[in-house]
Amino acid sequence: MKQNRIDQLLQRLLTNKLTSHQRDAVRYWLANSEETDEKDAALKQVWDNTPSTPKKSVEPSLLDTYAKIEQAENNVVKITLAKRLLRYAAIFLLPLVSAFSVWMIMDHRQSSTLDMLTCYVPNGERWTINLDDGTTVQLNGGTLFVYPKAFGKQERSVYLVGEANFSVANDAQRPFIVQAKSLAVQVLGTKFNVTSYPSDDRITVTLETGAVKVYEKNNPHSGQLMRPNEQVSYSQKDKNFTKATVDAASFASWTTGGLFFDHQTLHDILAALERSYGIHFAVDPTLKDTDQYTLRIKPNESIEDVLHILVQIAGNQMSYKRDGQLIRLYQKGKEVSQ
Template identity: 35%
Template sequence: MHTEEKHNDIDELISLYISGTLDEPSFARLKQWSLESEVNRVYVRNRLEVWFSSGVSGDGASFNKNEAFDLFRQRIAKAEEKQKQVRRFSWKVLYRVAAVILILLLPLGAYWQGKETVKHTFADMTVEAPLGARTKLHLPDGTLVWLNAGSKIVYSQGFGVDDRKLSLEGEGYFEVMRNEKVPFEVKTKEVNLKVLGTKFNFRNYPDDAEVTVNLLEGKVALHNEIRPMQELYLVPNERMVLDKLTGKMTKSHVKAENASVWINDELFFDEELLEDIAKKLMRSYDVEIEVADSLKNKRFYGSFKIMGNTIDEVLQTIASTNRMKYRHEDEKYILY
């Protein structure tokens, strides 16, 4: 068998393993091949890293994240049952697939060395949502993330091995997979958030005047990075707003689910600054909007469907409150 054909065959086995359809004889074959050489072991590890991080599988096989994650937990549970008498060996139940394969394929004595190799060879992964669009993804730990237009997250390929930290720029809706041993953390320049398992919406675009976090389920801890203060905790249907200029952090009761309606192609303004509303509209419709200084501190309330409503229709509705006017000139909307 030629090298390329051999690797294609191994690729198929790896993809079937991730999708949950690899039978025992084939798994034994994959294990044997990986143990034949260091090159083979690295090949398997790298293939799993690329596929699991990108959320796709090889040609001719269907990748199902939920099935793969369930299979992963089942196999780890069986392995832990067999290894109960080995006190010196303890596996973390939520290791990523790359780390799991190392556990399954390497001799026990080489496991810790393999784990460290994986951790130090991980690169950062960046996922972005372009202007005028939204992006949906699942993180390696099973957490669901929606990114609003003009947003991005950055996380290590080792996400879930020893920590679950990511950085956010823009707006994201998160449904966090619970893991009491490894907290989930979102880091931004002004506010850091830590949870175990919950649903929340976090908005912090670089050009916004405020940072907002709306909690739908669970509990979150918020750390102010602008000025010293005790951590602020939110419970469901509470919202935190941080003023980026002063560092003042305030909490209020809200209907938190309204903050994440954008994942359903809707816009919702809950007494938001017109300047921030304009930025939302620019990202959603990929247009340029200028707000007069006299209007920047005005707040508005409203709800709109993005699909089926043009930018002119949205602005006309806001203008109907008689609190602003707008015009379109030089390929730019001017609010005054």
């Protein structure tokens, strides 16, 4: 009964069905230490069930939250307050940040007292960040990246939801660790690509130069050692690794405006195009999006040219209609569903 009451209370808060006095009371209750387990369960359920499209405006909101966290006077209070403030902030950032992203930040932020910064890259854009140690990170569209303003003395840890290409500065005394969902990628100095979007079951690491170790966070003594031009894919559902030899540079072509797909489904290709071009696809149910294709898109190719290529490789069995940033795909000869 108590859990149902908490669930209902959060839903009323999210749907603006509380008075201003009631909202203040709920906010205070969220920040205190009572019924912690029940609030954790209810918040996670809300996040898991909330579809959302992150926007660039989330960055100042999260940075403001971190600023409040840093005002705490001692580490014990800081860690506890960090967790509660991020839960509190998550309720009002739900339309802006994906549920998984907020949960990831909240889960890992409590274990660190470093000054953390957050960068979100909207669909259709690519950003480059230079980290404190000289590492360069290129971020693809739809990516959330959390990193310290200055690294500590023992390791260099960053958190990724989305896709990034890393050129890691060599530092034998401080390993560089990318935390991506349930996986960790550890290096000393190298160049590699990590793909870990919230909607994807698989986390993919592609190594260009150097050497890396990829392992499950709860099993750091196991995992996969990688050599250049190797790609490791990890299934969170099946808990298994697969390794293949690839042309690693091709999988990083997005950093220069191109795209490369190797036996990927139409569904995955469309998702990547949405992130690269800032558009949205509506696929008619009669169109099969599980067929696999291999194609290479040149840097800065227009979306119209890309759509023309897709139609060709689909055997001219597919058509499309464009209305601004919305593109509807359907079987050729059949009117698109509304």
